[in-house]
Amino acid sequence: MKPTRSGQGAPASPTTTRTMVLWCPDWPITAALREHLLSAEHPVALIEKGEVFTCSPSAREQGVKRGLRLREAQTRCTSLTVLPYDPALDARSFEPVIAMVEKIMPGVQLVRPGLCALHAKGPARYYGSEERAAAALLKALAAIGLTAARVGIADSPFAAEHAARATEFGDDPGTDSIWIIPPGETASFLSSFPLEVLEEPTLAVVLRRLGIRTLGDFAALTRADVRNRFGAEGALAHLKASGLDHHSVVERKPPAELDVVVHCEPPLARIDELTFSLRLSAEKFVDRLREAGLVCTVLVVQLQSESGEESVRLWRHPRWFDADDVLDRVRWQLQGSGDVEHGLSSGISRVQLLPETVEDLSDHADGLWGTGPDENIHHGLARVQSMLGHGAVLTAMVAGGRMLTDRRVFIPWGDPPSEAAAKSRNLPWPGQLPGPAPATVFDEPRAVQVLDSTGSTVDIDERGLLTAVPVTLVAAPPRQSAISSWAGPWPIVERWWDSNGRSLNRFQIVDESGTAWLLLLVDHRWWAEASYD
Amino acid sequence: MFQAAPAGSTPQGARRALSAVDHAGDKARLKAELQSKINGMQNSRPSSRRLPTVPVLAGILPGGGLQAGAAYSVANSTTLAMALLAGPSGAGAWCSVIGMPTFSVEAAASFGIALDRLVLVPHPGDQWLTVTAAMLDVVSIVLTCAPQHIAPSDASRLMARLRQRGAALVTMGPWPHSEATLSVTGSNWQGLGSGTGHLRSRRMRITARASTGRSRTADLWLPELQHGPWSTSISDPASTSTADAESGQQGFFARSARAS
Incomplete structure (x- = not known):
């Protein structure tokens, strides 16, 4: 290996970093197949903005390709399963792969989901040679079901990535998934690649006009000339083409394990038992976050019962969770799912606390003289919430x-x-109530009676006209009061095309005591919607 | 130090007395200050600190407004209860409504009650007392529908907490220790005919009966209760009392609100 010059910080200093790149082809497809539990042979296409973003090999065989419109792709392959492209899913499902690699080789850099880079030197020394290190890596990934992964080793991350990709075009694709470029031969390996792999389209156009068609031609130019003609960007591209990359492998620091899993053996069927046994874990959860200088503002609680049911819920906190808050959320989640008094349908065997959003502790630190009156409000309301449940205190x-x-x-x-x-x-709502808003709105409309002068119920005919003048209102059954003034009917027809739509008539009525009522006439029956008391 | 104390915390009587003795009255002032503090702790009467109140109601309430640490009951009108809440809420206080699932937040917003500082507990169940006590700790004014039967000892404990925290309690229906009972004794709606029009405005006669037995009434229009014009003077008994309430405590007995 060529000795590298110190001065890593300078962007254009020519360095070689013996790099191993792990590439999982078609990672978005692999991730989607795993997420939706589909078989690997199933034709799948991921759609972004109505066009095929990527597709599985079996779909590709039937003519589906990137950039095709959805309808066109479905015509070409009728059994195609169409899923939306989700970059978050890619990243999330690649996390176990990185964790697996980190188990056997430290210092992984995640380039993008599906592609990661490592320093080759350490693993090569540990496993005896680069071949063995690469084989060990592939074996470890095969253990978690990733058989299509490929490894390339070269003098720069750029070259190693293309070595990994080039395994597809090897003599015997599929069997040999490792390509190692011996030290010093990286430039000659790259020399036959077209300019497009540099991903500098404007530069590629200019170079092609100058008669330069491959990376080898480009690398043959002197560095000073390239820098003078194409500036810093051109110089970087030239470095890449000559097998020297200014990028080194930036090792990722594995994130601290912040979630807490509690297994209950035997499963606990009573809420108080469960919260009691969770107390220590909840404190550990909060303490561990605090040690990392973090506080949790959004928490996911996963509960698994003995019979295999799972309850997952995301909880937010107006400030941040302390141990009592965490226990409250677990309790509320259980109370929402089962009968509070008589325990649960089956015992809870596993509880997982995941910090969904963590924020820096310093952003949430209490001021020297407290953080003002709102802090009291939070504490007081949290107390009431822990008495009555999460949904009992409302804004x-x-x-x-x-x-x-x-x-x-x-x-x-x-x-x-x-x-x-x-x-x-802010939308227009034709048919909404004019005038002052009534002060009392009944949760469920209350049954009332509106009678005419003969004592029979006032109704509405099919033309929307009243059958008689309303004279008497019976709001609380024994007591009758005379109607002094009234208006209506105001018809409201919502979603007439839908069986769940409603059609009713509204009335405003003032009785002799001066109380105004908002009444509804639905299917020949009178209801009080609200009262202006 | 005492110059820096807010003027509202000085008892009105003491302040008037002090203005006469001015510079020589440092000792007297200190004494009065301490005496009022002692009174505040010992006395079963609420402190003289007033919460911001809608002027038309301030005119008829005993003491010239909602007093911190006092309870008020409203007999038959949610509208009136909302008007009581509107004053403190408009001045930035937190409000809470407990045990009233029919409370209309839209109407509350039209009274100027800030919904982001309004906390609702519609169904406190059998924990009404605990919840109300916990709320009194943190918010400035609590509107609640008290249970039918409340033990006198529980009510006194709640009142003690109320005085200690300086919050105000408004109950729908009777309450054993209420400072005043407000009710709508007359109501007349405008805008509705027989089969025509819609409700536009409401003329209300509001009666406040103090615990001493003295009662005052005010006639006003509903929009006036909601959003003024509070300071303009119309030739109307209610708005005259409004002007008086703003001019201060001195005009208390000269107010034109009728005493019966």
Whole structure:
């Protein structure tokens, strides 16, 4: 290996880093297949913005390719399974692969999901040779079901990546999934590659006009000339082409294990037993975060029962979770799923606490003189919540809608405000109530009676007209009161095309005591929606 | 040090007395200050600190407004309860509504109650007392529908907590220790005919009966209760009392609100 000059910080200093690159071909497809539990032969296409982003080999055989419109792809391959492309899924499902590699070889750099780089020197010395190190890596990945992975080893990450990719075009594709470029031969390996692999389209166009068609031709130019003509970008591309990469392998620091798993043996069927046994773990969870200088603001609680049921819920906190808050969330989640008094349907065997969002402790530190009155509010309301449950303490928003119960949205304390509600408020709602809002809105409309002068119920005919003038209101059954003024019917027809739609008539009525009522007439029956008391 | 204390915390009587003795009255001032503190701790009467109140109601409430540490009961009108909450909420206080699932937040918003500082506990169940006590610790004013039967000892304990925290309690329905009972004694809606129009405004007669037995009434329009014009003077008994309430405590007995 060529001795490297010190001065790693300088971007253009020519260095060689013996690098091993692990490449998993078609990683988005592999990730999607694993996520949706499909067989590897199943034709699958991932769609982004209506076009095929990538597809599985079996789909490719039937003519599906990148950039095809969805309909076109489905015509070519009728059994195609179409899934949306999810970059987060790629990253998430690559995490176990990196963890596996880190188990046997430290210092992994994640280049992108499906591609990672390592220093080759250490593993080569440990396993005896580079071949053996690469074979050990592939063997470890085969153990977690990844058989298609490939390894390339060369003097620079760029060359190693292309060595790994080049295994596909080897003499016997599939069997030999390791390609090792011996030290010093990287430049000659790269020399036959076209300029496109540099991923510098404008530079490639100019070079082609100058008669340069391969990386070898480009590398043959002197470095000083390239720098003078093409500037820093050109110089970097020239370094890559000559097998010297200014990029070194930046080792990833494995993230600290922050989640906590508790196995209950035997499974616990009572909530108080469970929260009691969880207390230590919850404290450990919070302490471990605090040691890392973090606080958890969004928590995922996973509960698994003995019978295999799983309950996963995401909890937010207006400030951050301490151990008591964590226990409260576990309890609320159990109370939501089962009968509180009589324990659970079956015992809980496994509890997992995952910090979904962590923030820096210093952002949430208490001020020297406290953080003002809101802190008290949080503490007080959290106390009430732990008495009554998460959904018992509410804040409210005014939303859009025709019916009064639609026009309010209750949000449990600590949950984020509903964006949909805020948006719907500004829409036009023809048929909404004019004038001042009634102060009392019944959760469920209350049955009332509206009678005419002969004492029979007032109704509406098929033309939407009242059968008689309303004279008497019976709001609380024994007591009758005379109607002094009234208005209506105001018809409201919502979603008439839908069987769940509603059709009703609204009335405003003032009785002799001066109390105003908002009444509904639905299917010949009268209800009180609200009262202006 | 005492110059820096907020003016509202000085008892009104003491302040008036002090203005006469001014510079020689350092000792007297200190004494009065301490005496008022002792009174605040010993006395079963609420402190003289007032919460911001909607002016038309401040005019008829005993003491010229909602007093910190006092309880008020509202007989038959959620609208009136909302008007009581609107003053403190508009001044930035946190409010809480306990045990009232029919409380309309849209109407509350139209009264100027800030919904982001309003906490609702619609169904406290049998833990009403604990929840209300916990809320009184953290918020400035609590509106609640008290259970039918409450033990006198529980009520006194709640009142003690109320005085200690300086919050105000508004109950729907009767409450044993209420400072005043507010009720709507007359209501007349405008805008509705027989089969025509829609509800537009409401003329209300509000009666506040103090625990001493003295009662005052005010006639006003509903929009006036909601969003002013609080400071303009219309030739109307209610708005005259408004002007008086703003001019301060001196005009308390000269107010035109009728005493019966």
